[in-house]
Amino acid sequence: MLTCLRRSAQKVNSFGRRTISSRRLVYENFGDPAKAILLQQYDLPKKLENKSVHVKWLGTPINPADINQIQGVYPIKPPMPAVGGSEGYGQIEAIGTEVRSLKVGDHVIPAKSGLGTWCSDAYLSELDVFKIDASLPSTSKATLQVNPPTAYRMLTDFVVLKEGDTIIQNGANSAVGQAVVQICRARGIKSVNIVRKRETPDAQKKLEEHMKSLGADLVITEEQLIKEYRGKFNPSLALNCVGGRSALLLAMALDHNGVMVTYGGMSKQPLSIPTGPLIFKDIKLCGFWMSRWYENKDNVKERVMMYEQLGEWIKTGKFHPPQLVARKLEEHQLALEKAQTDHSCKQFFVPND
Amino acid sequence: MFEYVERRVLRFHKNGDPREVLQMEKEKFQFKLEEGQVLIRWLCSPINPLDINIVQGVYAIQRELPAIGGSEAAGRVVKTHANSTLKQGDLVFPFISMSPNCWTDYSVANEDQLVKVDSRIDPLMASTFSVNPCTAWQMLRNFVEMNAGDWIIQNSANSGVGRSVIQLAKAWGIHSINIVRDRANIEKLKIELKHIGATHVFTEEEFAKNGRTFVREIVQNTHGGTVKLAFNGVGGRSCLAIAGALARGGTLITYGGMSKKAHEFSTAQLVFNDIRVRGIANGMWLMEGGHEEIVERMLKDLQELAVLGKLTPPPLDYHKIEDFKIAIENSMDGKHGKQMFIFEKATDSGFTSSPTSFSSLSPNSSFSEFPNGSSTSAFYPYQPIEVEVYAQTVDAEPQKRRSKRRSANRGKYNGQIGRPPKYLTNLITVDVETQMNRHKHTDDVLRKRRQKLALETCRRKKDQDIQVIV
Incomplete structure (x- = not known):
């Protein structure tokens, strides 16, 4: 019985045609993810549409945005019942008769967010998936869609950064923050990284070492920024995922005409920005949301180039995926609980294991 | 000599x-x-x-x-x-x-x-001439393309810049939503601002209560318009309120911080609504130089309006x-x-x-x-x-x-x-x-x-x- 549930079963129905059974993690109401999510088995349609592809999902992580979406606090609210998950990679098992851009065996990631990737098999439109380099490590492929591109775009689209320039970021230990550090190192950009003060000096040192191993030039706390490093660097770009007073410190540190890009608000406080930098240093504030960038059809060409660049860094060891803990779909409750409590590593479903 | x-x-x-x-x-x-x-x-x-x-x-x-x-x-x-x-x-x-x-x-x-x-x-x-009307002109002309029928929102509408914004917006057919602090003779002030061209005037409290509905019902549904620009001379929470009225991709421009409090911006507005925030210091901008053409156009524009009595x-x-x-x-x-x-x-x-x-x-x-x-x-x-x-x-x-x-x-x-x-x-x-x-x-x-x-x-x-x- 278990084997039957875990493997996507092929069976012959009464009319003699093949039916594919898929397992998926769905929720019918918003709420606590560990309780709201259920494992469900269902049959895919008998016929694959002409322009559709059959994707077998091989690895899909749990992101904070997925948790928020199940809680109902994310701005995108999917129609119910919904399959959880928005990132991951899969393999093309079969293609419809009119599909030209993909072939069986290709590796793909979702082309847009909110696809519902926590499932073993899915029939999707050819346009819903995006082909990637199959030779990359599986953990990199599974986490290629959200965090590394967010870091990549924020370091590319707002300010022209040359080798030797400096950027500053808070929440530097976040997934995006760590991607930022690595991309900076790959591009020869100096990164000033602000982290929350840890409880013990040991923990602080460990964090600092970890960040420096990724390529951070400087890892400091907010306190150190105020006391020791005031005016020591003039970054033209600041990346903010905290908000509140932390954003204020970034704004004060920014150079003339600097840009602060906000991509998160972990402190749940509004950004607090003093008048001085805004009007006398002419700094700009804007936000970045990866999903919106993906929605813009003009970005497709740029997207291919971005994945190529990221792929190259991954293969040459300049860019590492985050620590992942593999889970089976059956372990969803544990995985979702861990995802909300244990931030040291990412939970990661392997639906077809 | x-x-x-x-x-x-x-x-x-x-x-x-x-x-x-x-x-x-x-x-x-x-x-x-x-x-x-x-x-x-x-x-x-x-x-x-x-x-x-x-x-x-x-x-x-x-x-x-x-x-x-x-x-x-x-x-x-x-x-x-x-x-x-x-x-x-x-x-x-x-x-x-x-x-x-x-x-x-x-x-x-x-x-x-x-x-x-x-x-x-x-x-x-x-x-x-050189401070308030010029600041207002730049905010309306230099950041976002504004057309007749578009909307702006501003706090501190009773300030020098605020009044210039009202008059310029009126002259160019742009609707203005104006927010002022509550005061004893508030109705008189409202009439006065409407007289110089304000489309709507709210107190901070009124806007906190009805602002969202107003933007949806009046601006979007009745007029089919969008609020493209917000002007902030106050800071603090007032800034959050006017930024919240902006349509997707709208721009908020700060020209002062009368409340002496830091300006507050919501993460969700920045990330999901793609709000951009800018600042302007008219004097510094002019001193930088290199904008001669814009300055010439600005002075010509403003003088024409002043001659016609549209700018006072x-x-x-x-x-x-x-x-x-x-x-x-x-x-x-x-x-x-x-x-x-x-x-x-x-x-x-x-x-x-x-x-x-x-x-x-x-x-x-x-x-x-x-x-x-x-x-x-x-x-x-x-x-x-x-x-x-x-x-x-x-x-x-x-x-x-x-x-x-x-x-x-x-x-x-x-x-x-x-x-x-x-x-x-x-x-x-x-x-x-x-x-x-x-x-x-x-x-x-x-x-x-x-x-x-x-x-x-x-x-x-x-x-x-x-x-x-x-």
Whole structure:
């Protein structure tokens, strides 16, 4: 019985045609993810549409945005019942008769967010998936869609950064923050990284070492920024995922005409920005949301180039995926609980294991 | 070759509380016009928050001490260098320079830092040109493409910039949602702002309660419009409120922080609604240089609107320079309108000798330490010129009607709070809706009359403004 549930079963129905059974993690109401999510088995349609592809999902992580979406606090609210998950990679098992851009065996990631990737098999439109380099490590492929591109775009689209320039970021230990550090190192950009003060000096040192191993030039706390490093660097770009007073410190540190890009608000406080930098240093504030960038059809060409660049860094060891803990779909409750409590590593479903 | 003129100056020798460090000094001002310089007789000069900050020493740019206060003024050219592009009697205001030193009767200025104003514009308007209307123009024109029918929202709508925004938006067919602080005579203020062109006026509390519904129902559903721009002069939570009214991709521009609190922006608005936040410091922008074309277009635009009466100064309280303590006090307490110094005819101001006449000095006078004090040509007697201040020219017969309305509009001369226009006080008792309609009417009539007057008077004014007293 278990084997039957875990493997996507092929069976012959009464009319003699093949039916594919898929397992998926769905929720019918918003709420606590560990309780709201259920494992469900269902049959895919008998016929694959002409322009559709059959994707077998091989690895899909749990992101904070997925948790928020199940809680109902994310701005995108999917129609119910919904399959959880928005990132991951899969393999093309079969293609419809009119599909030209993909072939069986290709590796793909979702082309847009909110696809519902926590499932073993899915029939999707050819346009819903995006082909990637199959030779990359599986953990990199599974986490290629959200965090590394967010870091990549924020370091590319707002300010022209040359080798030797400096950027500053808070929440530097976040997934995006760590991607930022690595991309900076790959591009020869100096990164000033602000982290929350840890409880013990040991923990602080460990964090600092970890960040420096990724390529951070400087890892400091907010306190150190105020006391020791005031005016020591003039970054033209600041990346903010905290908000509140932390954003204020970034704004004060920014150079003339600097840009602060906000991509998160972990402190749940509004950004607090003093008048001085805004009007006398002419700094700009804007936000970045990866999903919106993906929605813009003009970005497709740029997207291919971005994945190529990221792929190259991954293969040459300049860019590492985050620590992942593999889970089976059956372990969803544990995985979702861990995802909300244990931030040291990412939970990661392997639906077809 | 030096010349002298007696003048009064408001000077500070050290930074600090303007009420304490500012002092009025009478002095003989010695000057020598270099190429490109002119001598200006200032007519009027307002007190801006910026001026207070400069005296306090908290502004981004500091003046070398001792310094004369003031940054905005209107004046007339009384003497030019031989190759000057300006001529005697030209109405000018200082531009770009951060140290025009205009809280005084006379000063020497570089021509390239002065803007010659259309002679039809009244000096009071000209003296409030370079900060507020220019800031408003830039915010409406320089960031986002705005078309007639688009919407803007602003807090601090009653401030100098706020009023300029209302008037410019109105002139260009842009709707404005205006937020002001609640106060005792709030209905009167609302009517006044609507009279100068505000589409809607809310108090902070009203907008917090009904703002969201208003934007959805009125702006989007009824008018099919979007709020593209938000102007913030307050900061704190007020900033969150107006940013929340912006449509996706909208821009919020900060030009001040009256609340002295940090500006608050919500993460969700930035990330999911793609709000952009910018800041503007008009003076700094101008000083950077490199925007000559935009500046030229801006000044042309603003002057045209001023001539048509579509751009007017905010309510003003007038002061003699001797009364500077009251003026500064009023300016700092935030409860009064804009304070304006009028450098009235000097004979009224207690000088023993006529301060506006240029006196030549003999070589053995107290200034003899200056070089070249030879008796031949170093100090040639300069024919004194008396420039009539605006307040005196309006006594002329053809401008009588205009002057009457103006004085009613702008309050009494001597440091009293400006009274609202007469037609406003008459209407206060009527209910708001009918007032609105009547105002529409009054507004049109007034505008037409004003245009006609402006055209009429501009022909006569040229000769009347300057009277040479020998």
